[in-house]
């Protein structure tokens with residue numbers, strides 16, 4: 096596990112006025128939102144993490160608001176994001192930036208996804224050999240990434256599984272083009288040159304470089320996102336206050352995120368920038 100850098104974020108509620116002033120002053124907004132744990136609560140089975148109607152409604156409305164660009168940046172595959180969020184005008188970034196729709200980013204094009212797949216298959220094979228007939232973590236195959244899930248396992252079992260995945264990775268990592276990244280109850284194997292911070296920053300620079308970026312996330316990989324926008328944007332971590340983060344602010348839950356998105360839209364209207 097990597098140690099968390101940064102400091103204690105401030106509850107967004109306590110900075111409401113200064114944050115509102117920054118939004119009012121902006122010429123346009125670029126919202127980049129993580130999905131799991133940010134827009135929807137984390138659930139035991141990832142396939143069940145569907146958005147509520149209220150969530151769909153606010154995303155749809157924001158994505159149609161003049162002056163606002165809305166991107167979902169997630170470790171999920173593009174295919175799953177499209178299924179969960181069938182919203183026109185939404186920019187979708189899957190697998191932490193490896194899959195982006197519409198094509199606005201060069202990260203994907205400089206990644207040899209076939210080579211990544213070959214390395215993922217080598218990892219799967221090494222893991223199978225190590226596990227033998229024993230317990231294996233639940234494996235989610237996202238084509239150009241793999242997620243090893245430990246949610247629901249006893250801590251001792253999960254720890255053993257984690258160790259085996261790390262060992263399998265050690266065996267194949269020489270010359271491999273993938274890295275192993277920890278998340279909440281999950282280890283992910285994915286393209287080594289892709290990170291959410293860099294890919295989202297490059298998306299912002301290409302799509303809306305003069306806009307105010309507002310980025311939200313809840314997990315270890317989102318620290319890259321906060322780091323990439325700490326100098327220019329509003330960075331918000333979703334979750335308990337106690338954790339150090341590179342984000343400046345925090346909101347406690349996905350429900351609070353949905354409420355705040357509504358407020359952003361209200362502020363934008365109040366500023367007379369929403370075109371109505």
Ligand SMILES: [Mg+2]
Nearest residue numbers: 129131132314
């Ligand atoms: Mg998340």
